[in-house]
Amino acid sequence: MFSFELLLDAVVIGVLLGCFYAAVSLGLSISFGLLDVPHVAHPAFLVLASYAVYFLNEHYGVDPLLAGLLITPLFFLFGLVAYRLYYETFEKRGSDAGVRGIAFFFGIAFIIEVLIILLFGVDQRSVTADYVGKAWRLGDMRIPFRLVVAFVVAAALTILLTLYLSRTFMGRAIRAVAQDQEALRLMGANPIRIKQWAFGIATAVLGIAGALLIIVAPVEPTLDRTYIGRTFCVVVMAGLGSMSGTLVAAIILGVAEAIVLTLFGASWAPAISFAMLLGVLAVRPQGLFGRRS
Amino acid sequence: MKRRTLLGGTIAAAVFGLTSAAIAQQPIKIGMSMAQTGGLAGGGKASLLGIEVWRDDVNARGGLLGRKVELVVYDDKSSASETPAIYSKLLDVDKVDILFAPYATVPPAPLMPLVKQRGMLLIGNFSFQVNSKVGHDMWFNNAPWGPADSWASSFLDLGQKAGGKTIALLAADQEFAQNLAKTAREVATKLGMQVVFDQAYPPSTVEFSGILRALKAAKPDIVYVASYPPDSAGILRAVNEIGIGDNVKLFGGGMVGLQFGAVMENLGSLLNGVVNYNTWLPEEKMYNEGTKAFFETYTKRAVEAKVDPLGYYLAPYGYASGQMIEQAIKAVGSLDQKALAKYLRENTHKTIVGPITFAADGEWKESGVVQAQFRGIKDKNIEQFRSSGKQVILFPAKLKSGDLITPFEAARK
Numbered sequence: 001m002f003s004f005e006l007l008l009d010a011v012v013i014g015v016l017l018g019c020f021y022a023a024v025s026l027g028l029s030i031s032f033g034l035l036d037v038p039h040v041a042h043p044a045f046l047v048l049a050s051y052a053v054y055f056l057n058e059h060y061g062v063d064p065l066l067a068g069l070l071i072t073p074l075f076f077l078f079g080l081v082a083y084r085l086y087y088e089t090f091e092k093r094g095s096d097a098g099v100r101g102i103a104f105f106f107g108i109a110f111i112i113e114v115l116i117i118l119l120f121g122v123d124q125r126s127v128t129a130d131y132v133g134k135a136w137r138l139g140d141m142r143i144p145f146r147l148v149v150a151f152v153v154a155a156a157l158t159i160l161l162t163l164y165l166s167r168t169f170m171g172r173a174i175r176a177v178a179q180d181q182e183a184l185r186l187m188g189a190n191p192i193r194i195k196q197w198a199f200g201i202a203t204a205v206l207g208i209a210g211a212l213l214i215i216v217a218p219v220e221p222t223l224d225r226t227y228i229g230r231t232f233c234v235v236v237m238a239g240l241g242s243m244s245g246t247l248v249a250a251i252i253l254g255v256a257e258a259i260v261l262t263l264f265g266a267s268w269a270p271a272i273s274f275a276m277l278l279g280v281l282a283v284r285p286q287g288l289f290g291r292r293s
Numbered sequence: 294m295k296r297r298t299l300l301g302g303t304i305a306a307a308v309f310g311l312t313s314a315a316i317a318q319q320p321i322k323i324g325m326s327m328a329q330t331g332g333l334a335g336g337g338k339a340s341l342l343g344i345e346v347w348r349d350d351v352n353a354r355g356g357l358l359g360r361k362v363e364l365v366v367y368d369d370k371s372s373a374s375e376t377p378a379i380y381s382k383l384l385d386v387d388k389v390d391i392l393f394a395p396y397a398t399v400p401p402a403p404l405m406p407l408v409k410q411r412g413m414l415l416i417g418n419f420s421f422q423v424n425s426k427v428g429h430d431m432w433f434n435n436a437p438w439g440p441a442d443s444w445a446s447s448f449l450d451l452g453q454k455a456g457g458k459t460i461a462l463l464a465a466d467q468e469f470a471q472n473l474a475k476t477a478r479e480v481a482t483k484l485g486m487q488v489v490f491d492q493a494y495p496p497s498t499v500e501f502s503g504i505l506r507a508l509k510a511a512k513p514d515i516v517y518v519a520s521y522p523p524d525s526a527g528i529l530r531a532v533n534e535i536g537i538g539d540n541v542k543l544f545g546g547g548m549v550g551l552q553f554g555a556v557m558e559n560l561g562s563l564l565n566g567v568v569n570y571n572t573w574l575p576e577e578k579m580y581n582e583g584t585k586a587f588f589e590t591y592t593k594r595a596v597e598a599k600v601d602p603l604g605y606y607l608a609p610y611g612y613a614s615g616q617m618i619e620q621a622i623k624a625v626g627s628l629d630q631k632a633l634a635k636y637l638r639e640n641t642h643k644t645i646v647g648p649i650t651f652a653a654d655g656e657w658k659e660s661g662v663v664q665a666q667f668r669g670i671k672d673k674n675i676e677q678f679r680s681s682g683k684q685v686i687l688f689p690a691k692l693k694s695g696d697l698i699t700p701f702e703a704a705r706k
Contacts, residue, residue, distance in 0.1 A: 006510060013502050020499075113330070121599040122334035123555035124522060128673065133563065135534035144502060144534040217499060218526045218559060222331055226497045262503035266494035267466055 009141055010262040011255055016143070018254025020150035020216055022247040024209045024227060025234040026157055030202035032232070033241035034178040035195050037086065038101045043224035043231060044109035045203060049075060049210020050125075050219045051116055057127040064127045065149070068211025072204045079203025082108070083196045109224060116221040126218040150212045157205060158247045164201075165243065174198040178241055233273045237280050239290020249288055252276070320363035321356070321628065323348075323618070324389030325418075326379040328396055331371025335522065335553050337396040339601040340418060341366065343611025344393070346590050351615065357622045365389055373399045380404050384411060390628045391618055394418045396607065398469040405429055414630045414637075416614045417655065419607060421469050424655050431634040432655035435614040437572055437646070439660025444570060445477035445517070447664050447688045448546040451568065452515035453484055455542040455699045461490035461513035463504065463520070463528070464547075470519035473547040477517050489513050498524060501531040509536065515543045516701075522550030529563045541701040545569040546664075552606035554675050561672030566704030568666045568697065573605045573646060574684050576694045579663075583645040587612055603678055613644035664688040666697060666704065 024046055031039040049071060056067035090104055126132075131145040165171035173194045176184050181191045213219060234253060238245035256272050280288060325344075328337030348362050356362055365387050369375040376395055383389045392413050394401040398420045405427040408415045417423070417434030422441055424432040438444060449460070460481050464474035471493065481488055490511035494504055505528070508516065516537065520528055525548040537544060545567040550556045552571055557564065573579055587609060595602050618633070620642055625632045641650045652658045665684040670677065677683055685695035698704040 003510065006506060009506050010503055013500065013506075017500050117330055117334070121555075122330065122338060123553065123601070124335070124526060124550075124559065125555070126526070126559045133530060133533055142535040144531070147500070147502075217530075218523060218556075220332065220335075220523060223523075226499070258500075258503045261494075261498070261500075262507045266492050266498060266504055270495045270497055 005140065006262055007259070010258040012141065012143065013147065013262075014255030014258030015251055016147035016151045016254070017258055018251030019154035019247070020147065020212060020250075021230060021234055021254055022250035023150060023154035023157055023212050025231040025246055025250055026154075026161060026243065027202040027205040027209060028231050029235045029238065029241060029243060029246045030161075030174075030205070031199055033235050033238075033246075034174060035198055035202075036178075037083070037105075037195075037199065039105055039202075040102055040228060041105040041109040041112065041224075042206075043227035044112040045075070045078075045206050046210050046213055046227065047219055047221065047224045048112050048116065049206045050214040050223075051120055051210075052207075053211045053214055054120075054125045054127055054219070057129075058125075064129050064132075064211045064215050065153070065208075068208040070207075071210075072207035075207040076200045076204035079200035080196055082203065083199035087192060087196070113221050113224070120221070122221060124218040124220045125214070127214050129215065132215060146215050150216055153208060153212055154247065154250075157208060158243050161201075161205070162243045170194070170197060174201075175241075229270075230273055233277045237277050237287055239284075239287025242287070242289040245287065245289025252288075318360070320361040321358065321391070321622075322363050322365050322387065322389040323391045323393055324365040324380075324383035324387055325393035326367045326369035326376050326383075326395045326400065328371040328400065329368040332521065332523070333371035333397045333400070335555065335601060336419070336607050337371070338598065339553075339595070339604045340396045340607040340611040342591060342594060342598055342600050343587075343604065343608030344615055346587060346594065346608075347612045347615030347619075351619055357619060358626070358628075369395050369400050371397070371400065373403050376400045377403050377407060380407060384413070391633075392416070393614060394420060398423055398472070399467065402468065405432075408432075412630060414634050416618060418614065419610065422472050429655070430638075430653075431630065433617070433634075433637050433651055434656050435610045435617070435649075437610075437657050437661025439657045439662065440652070441472075441656075442476045442480050443660035444473060444547065444662055445480040447660070447662065448517060448543070448568070448570070449477065449480050449484055449486065449515065451664060451687055451697060452543040453486070455697060457486070457514035457542050459487045459489045459511075459513045460515045460517060461508050461511055462488060462492070463490070463508060463516065463518045464493050465520050465524055466493040466495050467521065469549075470521065470547065473519040474517075477519075477546070486515070494524070496521065496524070498527070501527045502535055505531045505535055505537065509538045512538060512540055514540060516541055517546040518544070519547035520549065522553065522556055525550035526556060526560060529560055529567070533563050537701065539700060539702055542699045543568055543697070544701045551667075554601045554603035554678065557603075557670075557678055558673060558675040561674070562670055564667040564670045565706070566667065566698070566701050568664055568687065571606065571663050571665050571684065572661070573609050574663065574665055574681075574686060575605070575679055576681050576684075576686055576692065578686075578692045578694070581645055581647050582643070584609065587645050602675060609646050613642075613646045613649065616644045617642045617649065660689075663692055666695075668695075668698070668704075 028042045031037050052071045053067040056062040134145045135142040177191045177194045184191045234250045238249035327341045328334050367379045394417045396418045409429040414431040419436040464470040551569050621633045621636045641648045650658045663686050665686045686692050
């Protein structure tokens with residue numbers, strides 16, 4: 001059945017859900033979008049961050065968002081190590097192309113899954129906070145606080161990353177390495193160190209994104225599989241490497257999913273992301289906000 | 294007697310004696326796959342622990358046919374694509390004597406033709422209607438589902454008695470949940486109820502607010518939900534945040550996950566008012582001979598194994614699977630599959646979950662599923678679920694421990 005109230009509800013929830021999708025995709029936008037690393041373990045890193053947040057919340061009563069911030073430096077270091085390992089074993093030997101690079105990250109994802117199972121068991125985990133489980137009343141509409149939190153954090157992350165990549169020396173260097181690695185090398189800079197730094201940033205962002213993941217819904221060790229399709233879809237649809245594009249593409253995806261879920265039947269929802277991706281790639285192969293190469 | 298014959302006889306006797314002694318020392322192997330990773334692992338691990346407790350008990354009693362019992366278990370990663378290869382290996386390489394099915398409905402589904410073709414007995418483990426089309430006459434399900442429509446009947450009957458005339462169906466797009474939804478549609482038609490909302494949602498759904506808004510707009514009296522653990526938590530959270538409407542008299546029915554300790558602890562007070570199916574609850578009438586002792590052992594071992602600390606839903610039924618096969622082997626005196634199946638089909642089996650009698654399709658003759666309402670649940674306290682009165686049994690009448698509180702919004706307070 002159709003009603004304007006339901007449509008309005010769907011749009012509002014869709015925007016909020018889209019912001020959440022953006023927050024979990026921003027790291028991938030750097031690692032895959034800018035650095036060209038086939039980082040299929042991105043959602044597994046995300047779930048690992050959620051479990052770290054769960055641990056701090058459950059055992060020390062730390063607020064989930066604060067816990068997300070606390071683990072950010074650790075995830076930065078984790079990113080540095082992960083990229084160095086990938087570089088030494090694959091990229092340096094020129095064997096990163098095609099399936100082999102993907103296989104490396106799939107392997108990492110499985111190791112993380114098993115590690116989480118060994119440490120935390122297979123049960124679902126969630127966090128407690130004042131903003132989990134409550135809603136904001138706006139006329140007849142009720143908006144879950146947890147989605148509002150996702151909205152605010154995603155917006156803040158997008159602005160920070162956009163500023164970082166455009167205003168700081170290191171940020172500009174990251175964009176330069178994305179455009180032409182060889183040119184950077186000729187200018188005497190070490191592109192590998194810059195890529196390593198960028199991968200560290202991409203992984204650090206996951207600390208906060210992991211906090212949002214467990215705030216929005218409970219997590220379980222194999223949840224990463226649900227997010228592989230969605231995050232890659234958002235990043236490719238946005239145009240590889242565009243932060244603001246990632247936010248807009250994620251919002252478009254969130255709104256489309258919410259409208260279909262509410263008004264046309266939930267069974268169609270998973271098809272939406274890929275149908276939109278195919279549509280965008282057919283019309284604009286460089287993505288919505290990508291530059292024509 | 295010639296010397297050579299005597300010598301031959303002696304050697305033969307010695308060899309025969311040795312062989313039979315060797316056989317006597319070989320354990321009876323029970324093979325199965327079990328979800329130890331993946332989405333079904335929470336249930337799979339608890340179920341396996343229940344079976345392991347039985348194995349240790351039966352071995353402490355001297356084993357079966359003078360032989361120890363050994364379990365050969367592989368992880369099927371909750372995936373139906375893994376199970377056919379695992380069961381082929383169990384039969385051809387491990388050469389197991391008895392087969393137990395993997396936990397849940399989807400993983401055992403592709404096994405059924407293989408097991409039927411090999412003429413093997415299969416003890417089912419909480420599958421719902423997987424044998425209905427295959428018709429394997431040596432299938433015996435340990436789950437108390439009973440006749441296919443009894444599950445939906447018990448819930449909708451409660452709803453109708455509470456004055457419900459319209460129903461909303463919300464089911465995961467998965468074999469098990471869709472089977473439940475199908476029977477609910479049929480029962481609703483039989484009871485003269487109008488289905489005002491009927492949706493299947495994909496298992497990857499992250500946010501349920503939108504679906505619940507649409508459901509609320511349909512203004513149903515009864516909401517029947519058939520969901521899997523991650524979705525059950527998402528749905529209840531969304532219900533708490535956006536509400537479900539004052540006219541809803543009964544909410545729940547087929548939500549998987551609300552039986553698992555960790556999920557119940559996480560959801561806490563959000564569970565209040567929900568009427569959901571269950572298989573075992575710590576209410577007085579549900580204790581049988583051996584139940585208390587089983588849970589004492591299980592509770593101790595669950596902590597070490599990082600498995601559901603309550604284990605009400607699956608673990609006692611895992612133990613009961615073992616008890617049934619134990620009784621059958623003892624009565625038949627061999628591992629002959631046909632004879633064991635005949636025994637299981639024709640007798641009533643005494644177990645810690647009560648007496649079990651099978652119908653022709655290998656399901657329980659009479660349903661043992663209970664519908665219970667969550668009451669007075671507090672946040673973050675798993676121990677509260679060990680006491681009676683937290684999940685009041687409304688159905689069946691013989692196990693009833695209280696009356697339904699309705700409407701749903703009132704019961705949530």
